[in-house]
Amino acid sequence: MSPALLLVVALAGGLGAVARLVVDGEVRRRLGDALPRGTVLVNLTGSLLLGLVTGLATGGLLPPLAQVVVGTGFLGGYTTFSTAAVEAVRLATAGRWTAAVVDAVGQLVAAVLLAGLGLVAGLALAG
Amino acid sequence: MSATRSLHLRGRSVGLVFVGGALGTGLRALVSAAVPPVSGLPVAVLGVDVVGAFVLGLLLATLHRAGPDEGRRRDLRLLLGTGVLGGFTTYSALAADTAGLADQARVGAALLYAGATLVLGLAAAFAGLRCGGRRGGR
Incomplete structure (x- = not known):
């Protein structure tokens, strides 16, 4: 990775x-912080989007640099x-314990399913 | 009013998280470039996530021991915790790489990668919280 690309990736x-800070803060403000819903929302939406981006790039609709x-x-x-x-x-x-297991395992299973959905959608859009 | 504006919308918080997030993301990109996948398994991201979970636990417990979440302690939490460690570790790559392995019909590898990250990551976060909670005490 070139120094210029590294800088752009870092920025x-x-x-x-910052987007995570804002989304998590808004979720806490509206729903309280008895459960870590903000992080879950961030990780699920981010996983869906990364699947989509990966699918689009694999299908050639998005340049590797992007x-x-x-x-x-x-x-x-x-x-x-x-x-x-x-x-x-x-x-x-x-x-x-129930909340902990749902948070840890449920979040990962849902994130993988959403990433897979994004991947399939990205490939379909590109194909 | 800026004095009562939520913490996550203040310029100072945004600046600290931006700088920290850029540093953490840059560091993760360097580690990923330096450590190639092992038989298709992204071990660099696994290592980054587990190490980051330990250090975040250590940081948060240490700050908690030191006093309430305000002033310099809150700045450090935002810069190092939300920023550096939040940017260093990643969930989307974990999810997308696991889905990608499953998509290649490598279900065993997908389960191994996701399971190992989760178990090691939770153990690391627990150990970090414990270490930070004890440090300097008694």
Whole structure:
């Protein structure tokens, strides 16, 4: 990866992180923070979009460079694993085991399904 | 009024998260470029996610021990936690790569990759929270 591309990917990641801050903050403001819904919404929408971007790029409708900037950069910075892991562990250590399992396993299963849906949709659009 | 505006809409928070997120994303891109996939499994992202989960747990527990979430501690949480570690780790690549493996009929590899990331990531976050909660105490 060239230094110029690395810089663009990093800046796109910064924008993605700000988008995550805003979405998570709005979800907390509206729905409260008894459950980590903000992170879940961010990770599910980001996974769907990355599947779509990957499908479009695989089908040739999106240049590889755009795939790296949007996928690795923006969506990589937008979604987060570390916060999701800490939130699930905090639910578990608070004794909220059902919420913890749904948060950890349900979030991952749903994210993979949405990414797969995005991938199929992207390939169909490009094909 | 800016004094009562939500934390996530303040210019200071946005600036800290942007700078941190750019640094974390750049670091992840470098690690991904340096560590190639092993038989199609993106081990770089796995490593990044697990290490990031540990460090975030450590950071949040350490800040929590140090005092309430305000002033310099909140700045550090936004810059390093939401920004650097949020940008460093990623969920979308985990989901899309798992879906991609399943799409290639490599269901076992998909389950191994997603399962290993989840189990190791949760264990790492737990260990980080524990270490940070104990550090400097007693």
